[in-house]
Amino acid sequence: xxxxxxxxxxxxxxxxxxxxxxxxxxxxxxxxxxxxxxxxxxxxxxxxxxxxxxxxxxx
Numbered sequence: 343x344x345x346x347x348x349x350x351x352x353x354x355x356x357x358x359x360x361x362x363x364x365x366x367x368x369x370x371x372x373x374x375x376x377x378x379x380x381x382x383x384x385x386x387x388x389x390x391x392x393x394x395x396x397x398x399x400x401x
């Protein structure tokens with residue numbers, strides 16, 4: 343985590359929290375991200391999630 347305090351008020355209700363959200367349009371950080379993920383974890387599941395194999399090494 344950062345050493346810098348986050349600029350948000352404490353004790354916001356759910357609607358107030360939603361107002362704080364900002365769309366960043368942040369996409370993949372590398373052009374071949376899908377290929378890299380498939381190499382590391384295998385094909386994504388039906389929800390598009392890459393799941394580590396049980397007992398696999400994530401180091």
